[in-house]
Amino acid sequence: xxxxxxxxxxxxxxxxxLGATVNVFHTLADRMALSVGMDALxxxxxxxxxxxxxxxxxxxxxxxxxxxxxxxVVVAGLLMLALGCALxxxxxxxxxxxxxxxxxxxxxxxSEAMSSALLSDENPLKESLWMNISQAGFxxxxxxxxxxxxxxxxxYPSYYGVFLICGITALAFLLLLAxxxxxxxxxxxxxxxxxxxxxxxxxxxxxRFLALAIFLYLGYESVAPAYIKQAIMxxxxxxxxxxxxxxxxxxxxxxxxxxxxxxxxKEFQSIRGFTAFALAGFLLLIFARTAAPQVAAVALIGxxxxxxxxxLIALAAQQFPERTGAAVGMMMLCxxxxxxxFPPLIGTLPGSLTLTFLxxxxxAVLVILVATRALSVSxxxxxx
Numbered sequence: 099x100x101x102x103x104x105x106x107x108x109x110x111x112x113x114x115x116l117g118a119t120v121n122v123f124h125t126l127a128d129r130m131a132l133s134v135g136m137d138a139l140x141x142x143x144x145x146x147x148x149x150x151x152x153x154x155x156x157x158x159x160x161x162x163x164x165x166x167x168x169x170x171v172v173v174a175g176l177l178m179l180a181l182g183c184a185l186x187x188x189x190x191x192x193x194x195x196x197x198x199x200x201x202x203x204x205x206x207x208x209s210e211a212m213s214s215a216l217l218s219d220e221n222p223l224k225e226s227l228w229m230n231i232s233q234a235g236f237x238x239x240x241x242x243x244x245x246x247x248x249x250x251x252x253x254y255p256s257y258y259g260v261f262l263i264c265g266i267t268a269l270a271f272l273l274l275l276a277x278x279x280x281x282x283x284x285x286x287x288x289x290x291x292x293x294x295x296x297x298x299x300x301x302x303x304x305x306r307f308l309a310l311a312i313f314l315y316l317g318y319e320s321v322a323p324a325y326i327k328q329a330i331m332x333x334x335x336x337x338x339x340x341x342x343x344x345x346x347x348x349x350x351x352x353x354x355x356x357x358x359x360x361x362x363x364k365e366f367q368s369i370r371g372f373t374a375f376a377l378a379g380f381l382l383l384i385f386a387r388t389a390a391p392q393v394a395a396v397a398l399i400g401x402x403x404x405x406x407x408x409x410l411i412a413l414a415a416q417q418f419p420e421r422t423g424a425a426v427g428m429m430m431l432c433x434x435x436x437x438x439x440f441p442p443l444i445g446t447l448p449g450s451l452t453l454t455f456l457x458x459x460x461x462a463v464l465v466i467l468v469a470t471r472a473l474s475v476s477x478x479x480x481x482x
Contacts, residue, residue, distance in 0.1 A: 354404020
């Protein structure tokens with residue numbers, strides 16, 4: 099096995115572990131709120147504290163990753179993530195909880211984003227392949243994390259030990275990256291001369307379209323899981339069946355990403371094609387009243403969402419091979435902005451599941467149009 103393949107596998111396993119870790123937090127958010135005397139519905143406040151840490155760290159890591167070395171940023175992020183998990187693993191009151199969540203978010207975002215950027219650096223011309231493989235791993239982690247968490251809770255009533263395990267896992271990956279990365283903390287001397295102004299990547303016309311596409315895409319991907327469950331239950335299915343549909347969504351997404359890994363070099367066409375599947379799924383779900391079309395709709399949505407995010411990230415990294423840290427970081431900022439804006443805008447405010455899924459379908463149409471325009475810009479640039 100070559101050293102490059104070892105690095106690819108290690109980074110993909112890290113992304114898988116991060117997928118499990120963040121979904122451990124989402125699974126336990128209500129219990130964490132109750133542990134400090136808050137109402138379970140106040141879990142949204144805890145998510146906001148986590149998001150604040152993520153936003154702060156992305157601004158810093160995007161500015162300096164290309165200058166200091168992405169591997170160093172990932173190692174530092176994992177150290178902060180482990181610190182956050184350690185704070186969440188002790189019963190210390192609301193201040194300790196907030197501080198732990200802030201550190202958790204501060205460490206998580208650069209660890210995930212710069213791991214993806216590192217995969218891009220390690221695999222020129224194969225960015226989309228490894229981006230899809232690693233994000234398929236993220237989906238597997240998203241399924242396994244909650245399952246293993248609830249299995250632990252059935253054995254031990256306190257959740258603190260779960261975060262202790264997550265912290266130890268983060269430290270293990272930190273040591274593996276540090277050990278295997280000796281002499282590789284910098285990918286080249288060019289990084290020392292790179293500008294720290296990460297917003298300058300928006301001067302590139304094609305990148306602006308990619309950023310807009312990922313902003314619109316996260317709009318419906320962030321809403322789909324929660325509101326799919328509500329739609330299934332509103333149609334008369336029990337909660338167990340509705341929860342199974344969420345697993346189907348993630349499973350179909352993993353399948354889409356594995357297929358997307360085989361479509362390197364055809365990213366723009368693939369983004370439009372897969373998004374069309376998601377569009378069909380949203381429209382079918384609006385009218386589905388029996389189990390069979392509901393299952394088909396959820397599978398179409400998950401499959402259609404699958405490779406879109408990793409392909410957009412890979413295209414952004416290809417646009418700036420000398421500044422993949424800034425490019426991926428800015429794409430992640432667009433994701434977080436979308437995650438902040440769209441759930442209340444198209445999920446809460448409409449007050450209607452039908453309207454919510456119609457708006458999701460509308461966003462899917464916009465993604466197809468923006469991807470088409472980005473492809474035409476690429477052709478114009480190539481011809482020019």
